[in-house]
Amino acid sequence: MSATSIPMHGRQTGWSLPDRGTVGMYCLIAAESAIFTIFVVAYIFYIGKSVSGPQPKDVLHVPIFYTVCLLSSSLTIHFAVRGLRNGSKGAFGLWWLLTIVLGAIFLGGTAAEWRHLIYDEGLTLQTNLFGTTYYSLVGLHAFHVTVGLLALATVSIFTLLGYVKQEHAERTEVLSLYWHFVDVVWVVVFTVVYIIGR
């Protein structure tokens, strides 16, 4: 009985189902979207409700350069995955690395902005409702960028060690879904914090 062969692949019935990694990632993205929704709702609800300064229009500057960096990283990760799918590991490694660099620049931008707000403008989480909601929402996004960067860096290390091959294109694509999600969330956060909120 133990010798029963199990035909897991190649059934003739043409039975095919979605990839579980992709489905799992979309579900995770749905859960994360729900979390971000609550933080965005809190931010919008509290716009203009701070009982003391500083107010957003006095201290916030639109981070155009860093936004361009983060949004372009969606493009570079797309090229990386396409490269790997076509079997070009070199192109994959370079585009992937460029994605990490762009993400890191964005994170550096957030850090510089926070430093300016804390030390020059005296805005902290405790100052007023603007500080509370601003640091929470932007911080939640920055946390997701950080997690994404750690995951991307892990793949980079595996690439340098030569473990990543063409057949892993699907898996890198699953990770790229997460990265695209982080970028899309930034579009929402950017709109709410730097356009509507100001």
Next chain:
Amino acid sequence: MSTESIAWPAPEAAPRPLVDALHEWVSTVDHKRLGILYIVYALVFLVIGGVEATIMRIQLIRPHNDFVSPQVFNQMFTMHGTTMIFFVAMPVVFGFANYLVPLMIGARDMAFPRLNAFSFWMTAFGGLLLYYSFIGGDGLYGAGNAPDVGWFAYAPLTAQTFSPGHSTDFWTLSLLVSGIGSVGTAINIIATILCMRCPGMTLGRMPLLAWLNLTMAALVILAVSPLTAAQVMLLIDRYLGAHFFDTQAGGSAVIWMHFFWVFGHPEVYVLVIPAFAFASEIIPVFSRKAIFGYPVMVAATVSIAFIGMSVWAHHMFTVGMSSAANTFFVLSTMAIAVPTGIKIFNWLATMWGGQIHFKTPMLFCVAFLFQFLIAGLTGVMMSVAPFDWQLGNSYFVIAHFHYVIVGGILFTLFGAFYYWFPKMSGKMYDEPLGKLHFWLFFIGFHLTFDFMHVPGILGMPRRIYTYEPGRGWDIWNLIVSIGVFFQAAGVLVFVFNLLRSYFRGEIAGSDPWDAWTLEWSTASPPPSYNFATIPEVKSRRPLWDLKHPEDPDWHYE
């Protein structure tokens, strides 16, 4: 199609050391073992939560009783609610989903077995964290202070000023941790159902249990995540001095209510949809008829999930919202009765003209049908905002939602326990003891929760630790408390039955109910790989097709 069970080689004669067996359970990634871990874990907490309820009912059995102090009473209702929802109902639902979904869709395991183990242990440690507060949580009344802010923990009571110490943090952190586990399991259930079905198992041929658990998992993802977000905000408020729920800095206490109930109401459907799933599997088998209106059942379930996401503020009519908001939530709440009613009629139509076998699982499901109907009717009463203004936060509300959770969800859960116990253990439960459990619990349930409506209408508010004599509440509270002891006796019979049958029950065989879904095609208990060869199905009742090759279902579907 080859679904016959295979002979598992006889276990080695020498019993393994206990440490090895324990190690296997702790390190397991098998969906069946994790399912059983979830279920046993939930049963332990069911007893704990039941003891807390009993303590409250003893305190309220007569006016001016001093069985426990007001402080302890506050801890009891907080811990009872939190335990029953997060550490009994959710784990038991996940346990059954874990155990049954892969078996029913012809898969060998869940889509992500290690995520599955991770999710279980997160939930498990969440519960331990909550209960550690009894020993280590310091609060307003010193050390050993369990959370006492109520299970929905309204702001600003949870602010550092009003809840000093760490008892509230234990509440927040335990829900945060178990929430991560819940979302992990939900992702796993969805990925399993969408990606692991055996050949021929199209979405339209899945057992209803799989469909309903798919809906439940989607709701968990959309409902538990907001709770996680709200808990993070509360932690930021308490630890970093932020002002989300701090009214003195312009923050809003009402927004916490919205964030909590955006989770809290869909949570009811997270729990009741799997209960519907059990009923949808048990009622057809014991009526010897295929489920009536399969596509309508699926559509009704999905619409319950959709409407269920937009009714949350009916918990907040008494808070004072705008007329527009009140009207919206009145109408959406009433609308949800329509798909629910459709389901009740479909179950009745399934029974209609069938050969009904009143075994214990069926008894529980029939009781569920009528009790859930009454629970739904009081729900429609409460959905009318002016009626709710009168009875909000009274014992009428308590009676209503316990009618849903005990009369609806717990009854079908007991049915599910008896129905799948032979599959999980390989042994048959004791039928007379099962019937005794049913009648004891049935009588206890009705004594407690039918009569609990009355003091609510007479004005008795929830969460009071005692009351004045002579308000007309005394006799009702006495009856309500007496019912608790019948329920407790029923649960004791239940646990005794499970334990005795596990060790000394008759061998059940792979298909004791002559049922139709794939889990009954493999051995009891199923081998670790579930199916020796992955089955192929052609209809919604693959075992019917196998047993009746002359008249298979796929001729009609």
